[in-house]
Amino acid sequence: MSEPTLHSHATKTPSEPASERLVVAPAVDIFENQDGYLVLADLPGVDGDAIDVRFEEGELRLAARRDFPGEEGRLGGEFRAAEYRRVFRIPEDVDAAGIEAGFKGGVLSLRLPKSKQAKPRKIAVTAAKA
Amino acid sequence: MFQYFRDPHDPFRTFDLLRARLDQALRDLDENTARPRPIWPRVNLYDRGDTYEVQAEIPGVDEKDLELSATGESLTIKGERKAASLEGYTVHRSERGAFRFARTVALPAKIDVSGVSAALKDGILTVTLPKRPESKPRSITVKAQA
Numbered sequence: 001m002s003e004p005t006l007h008s009h010a011t012k013t014p015s016e017p018a019s020e021r022l023v024v025a026p027a028v029d030i031f032e033n034q035d036g037y038l039v040l041a042d043l044p045g046v047d048g049d050a051i052d053v054r055f056e057e058g059e060l061r062l063a064a065r066r067d068f069p070g071e072e073g074r075l076g077g078e079f080r081a082a083e084y085r086r087v088f089r090i091p092e093d094v095d096a097a098g099i100e101a102g103f104k105g106g107v108l109s110l111r112l113p114k115s116k117q118a119k120p121r122k123i124a125v126t127a128a129k130a
Numbered sequence: 131m132f133q134y135f136r137d138p139h140d141p142f143r144t145f146d147l148l149r150a151r152l153d154q155a156l157r158d159l160d161e162n163t164a165r166p167r168p169i170w171p172r173v174n175l176y177d178r179g180d181t182y183e184v185q186a187e188i189p190g191v192d193e194k195d196l197e198l199s200a201t202g203e204s205l206t207i208k209g210e211r212k213a214a215s216l217e218g219y220t221v222h223r224s225e226r227g228a229f230r231f232a233r234t235v236a237l238p239a240k241i242d243v244s245g246v247s248a249a250l251k252d253g254i255l256t257v258t259l260p261k262r263p264e265s266k267p268r269s270i271t272v273k274a275q276a
Contacts, residue, residue: 030223031222033218033220042189042190044188044254046252072176073183074177077174077185079172079174106253106254
């Protein structure tokens, strides 16, 4: 098994306390191809506007808030309001300016293109005559 | 337990015991790895007065891959979360998974099956189940007796 290139780890809230909300590290999938990386994160119940993706100091910080209207009439349950947080250390070959994010069906998708010089190049081999 | 002590001089006693323990350990390991999500989806149940409301967290599930069925006193959510079709990608981390799921929620009182409706938004499924007339709340006036 090869060492993953794009590391991620769950994180504590960096500055402000997250009130009574549960802080959750969302489940993620990380893929890579020759053009870049693709990160998928499960953020059910989050409004698209409540997602904050930041790139600073070589880290991609993902933060999202899930509001939950009214506890009235709750008979039982397994989820409620939450703060989603996760931080990824980005490899140096990512072109930070080109990061794109999309959100559909409760799943956030982040595309991190590789910078041009990091893409694989075909290197011609010149055979030396013996 | 006692079977291992039937013959204290049996030289294979220890091996039998060892094998039994290894088998158990392997069964435990298999159960842990085969079911990484013991509860999926997670659900909430609300009493909204005239209706019950069931919410379920199903990020990444298409409405086409959902199958809901209701009986008078329960709701079953079945479906499949399909993997994104990604060709030519190397997988670095895979926590989300693609799988089939099914969950049944028992309701506290009878519902009107024909009036059940469901909506899916941002990965949360909300099912509204109207109560039958006899299950609806009724306010009871208390008469003070002189």
